[in-house]
Amino acid sequence: MSLPLQDLCRVAPEIVLCAFAMLVMLLAPIVPRARHGILSTISVLGAGIALAATRFPAMYPGAAYSGLFRADAFSLFVHWIVCGAAFLVILGSTSYLQREDLDAGEFCALILLATAGMGIMAGAQELLTAFIGLEMSSIASYILASYKRDAPRSNEAGMKYFLLGSFATAFFLYGIALFFGASGSTRLDMMTPLANDSARTLLKMGLGFIFVGLAFKVAAAPFHLWAPDVYEGAPAPVTALLSTGPKAATFALALRILADVGAASPLWFWALWVAAVLSMFAGNLAALVQTSLKRMLAYSSVAHAGYILVALATAAATDHAEAGIAAALFYLVGYALVQLGAFLIVAQLGGPGERHVEIEDFAGVARRQPAMAACLSLFLLSLLGLPVTVGFLGKFYVFNAALESNLIWLAILLGLNSVIAAYYYLRVIVAMYMLREPEQEIAAEPVPWTLSLVLWIASMGTVYIGLFPARVIGFAAKAALNMR
Amino acid sequence: MVPISYYLALSAVLFGLGVVAFIFKRNIITIFMAIELMLNAVNLAFVAFSRALGQLQGQVFVFFVIVVAAAEAAVGLAIIIVIARNRGTLNVERVDSLKH
Numbered sequence: 001m002s003l004p005l006q007d008l009c010r011v012a013p014e015i016v017l018c019a020f021a022m023l024v025m026l027l028a029p030i031v032p033r034a035r036h037g038i039l040s041t042i043s044v045l046g047a048g049i050a051l052a053a054t055r056f057p058a059m060y061p062g063a064a065y066s067g068l069f070r071a072d073a074f075s076l077f078v079h080w081i082v083c084g085a086a087f088l089v090i091l092g093s094t095s096y097l098q099r100e101d102l103d104a105g106e107f108c109a110l111i112l113l114a115t116a117g118m119g120i121m122a123g124a125q126e127l128l129t130a131f132i133g134l135e136m137s138s139i140a141s142y143i144l145a146s147y148k149r150d151a152p153r154s155n156e157a158g159m160k161y162f163l164l165g166s167f168a169t170a171f172f173l174y175g176i177a178l179f180f181g182a183s184g185s186t187r188l189d190m191m192t193p194l195a196n197d198s199a200r201t202l203l204k205m206g207l208g209f210i211f212v213g214l215a216f217k218v219a220a221a222p223f224h225l226w227a228p229d230v231y232e233g234a235p236a237p238v239t240a241l242l243s244t245g246p247k248a249a250t251f252a253l254a255l256r257i258l259a260d261v262g263a264a265s266p267l268w269f270w271a272l273w274v275a276a277v278l279s280m281f282a283g284n285l286a287a288l289v290q291t292s293l294k295r296m297l298a299y300s301s302v303a304h305a306g307y308i309l310v311a312l313a314t315a316a317a318t319d320h321a322e323a324g325i326a327a328a329l330f331y332l333v334g335y336a337l338v339q340l341g342a343f344l345i346v347a348q349l350g351g352p353g354e355r356h357v358e359i360e361d362f363a364g365v366a367r368r369q370p371a372m373a374a375c376l377s378l379f380l381l382s383l384l385g386l387p388v389t390v391g392f393l394g395k396f397y398v399f400n401a402a403l404e405s406n407l408i409w410l411a412i413l414l415g416l417n418s419v420i421a422a423y424y425y426l427r428v429i430v431a432m433y434m435l436r437e438p439e440q441e442i443a444a445e446p447v448p449w450t451l452s453l454v455l456w457i458a459s460m461g462t463v464y465i466g467l468f469p470a471r472v473i474g475f476a477a478k479a480a481l482n483m484r
Numbered sequence: 485m486v487p488i489s490y491y492l493a494l495s496a497v498l499f500g501l502g503v504v505a506f507i508f509k510r511n512i513i514t515i516f517m518a519i520e521l522m523l524n525a526v527n528l529a530f531v532a533f534s535r536a537l538g539q540l541q542g543q544v545f546v547f548f549v550i551v552v553a554a555a556e557a558a559v560g561l562a563i564i565i566v567i568a569r570n571r572g573t574l575n576v577e578r579v580d581s582l583k584h
Contacts, residue, residue, distance in 0.1 A: 128545055135552045139559050146563050152570045156579050158563045163515055166556055167506055170522035173549060174499055177526050180542050181492075181533035229582040 010064035010071035011123075012056035013079055014116045017086075020046025021112035028105025036104040040094040043108030047087035047115065054079050063125060067187055070125040073479040077329055078122035078252040085245045085336050086115040088454050092344040093237035095448035099352060100148065100235070107147060111241060114140035118249035125260075127176045127186040130253050134172065134217070137246050138165050145234040145242065151353075157233025161242075164216065164226040172213025178206030188260040200263075207267050210257065217250045220309055221278035224302045228286070231298035236347030236354060239294070243301045243343065244336040251308055251332060255325055258316055259483040265316040272313035276410065279306030280417040287424045294346055294357045296424055297339070300383060303421060304335055310410050311398045318405040325480035327397035330473050334390030334465065338379040341458035345376045348451055351443070359428055364437030368444040373432045375455045382462050384425040385418050390465040397473065491532035498525035512564050512574045516557075523553050 008015070024039050024046070031038060057071035057079070064071060090108050097104045117136025124130035142165060146158020176186060182203035183191045194200050212223065219227035231239045258264050283303025290296035308328050315324030349365065349372060350357045366373040382391035395418060402411040465472055502522035509515050527546045534542030568574055 128548060132548065132552070135556070139552075139555055142559050142563065146566065149566055150570070153581050155563065155567050155570055156582055159512065159567055159579065160582075162556075162560050162563050163506075163512070163519070166516075166519045166560065167522075169556075170499075170502070170519055170526065173523065173526040174529065176545070177495075177529035177533065177542075180530065180545070181537070184537045184539055186541060186545065233582050 006060045007064040009056040009060045012053040013050040016050040016053045017112045017116040021109040024109040039105045043090045051083040068126045068129045069123045073482040075123035077479040081248045082118040082245045089241045092454035110140040121249040122252045144238045153233040157230045161230045168213045168216030175206045175209030220275045221282035228298040232295045240340045240343035248332045269316040276309035284420045314401040322480040323401040326476040327401040329476040331394035334394040337461045338382040342379040363431045363435035365432040380425040488536040495525045495529040
């Protein structure tokens, strides 16, 4: 029997996030509109303290609240990703909120609450907790996607995200119901032995439904059709959050199910294989023909979900799942860093109302905003997987894991897709550095220091982890070993 | 006593009807109701299993599903109201300013 105090320590990051979200919401009506920057400051502080509070679950690993939640190296790692993403997004969006005249209080509070939900998903040991975490992050994200209340495109993004997200939730829940019917429990780690064939069939169907629900949430093909519209229509900083945090948390949940439920691996392997290949091709081929940078990045994020699914398929293929899990975790770190940076740059360079997000609007950015152009190029090269960046190592580990488990075809398709992707990433860089500026001058706005700081952190992280990956991959491997 | 398979069949039919309505209906409110139907099909399955297995866990789960569905409805209806106000239509086919 564990002490309740230890249980509290194990969920310390979530407590901090929720407390700060409440604080910000309480302060929002009191603080005058002109000084809403202070709410962003408090929220950044909250996300930072939550990041620091991961010390507590690290000190008391183990199951909390009679097995509803679990603090281990794996959940810790995912907490770092989601809390770090929240920290960078809130910091990077302060100037955006002022420029677009959006309310900062609710925005930051919702991001903090969504992050708490993602943290809960990362540590979920029971499908009930996973469901609550998933919905906490989803419901907050629906509001965030439609946050520009007067912009029809933002409304539309919110509506599409809401309808398809709830649809996915229903599938996920139906899967849980069948899982419960088969095993008599919704605990992931305490599967009672299956009584008979009908229970086995129920379990298979349940895992199938859960897979569909999760695939929707990570925007894996063929369930990715909502992603481009939502990512394009939502305010760019929100897109930065949506394409990183929830994805990392959902992949974490899928990995947890793979590791804990023995029946999942053989059943999910082919589903993961097919979803990985479809996502890579659907994302990359569609990204080739996009004219809007925001939409292109949305399709590229579908392709990146495919790369991570390769790692998941690797984890499902063998008894030694560690390499695949570690590769997926490492990939998520690198992907989150550069994806966040890229979307925040789009938010800044898009100008008021995000009117200049077409690729041709980025022509000549290198002359107008050399630092921004350099950062965006670095992020795109990392997404492409050029050596020295973290993206290269991410792909390398996934590739290696796939080869080690004899998934030669997946490895080949992954390599092929990286080549296809080179075309559309390089096209943006060429536009920025070599093309003439558009006829009507796009005013170069000064870059606020908050955004500079975020971009500095993201680009330093991209290069630093790209050069010295040992600590990150070492911790990812430890997290993966720890799961079983 | 009604055997559990009857409840499960009903639940599956309701879920299937929800999916079909979600795909084919054009009014946002109707689509939203289709999702609610799916969630209630899930609840029915949970309660049926809970009773058949003699375990209360499933019924507890139902409470959580109901609460979350209510929260989701609040947010969803708010988004739908904004859409109706900004566009004057609730037909999903006419809410298509984002490229396909």
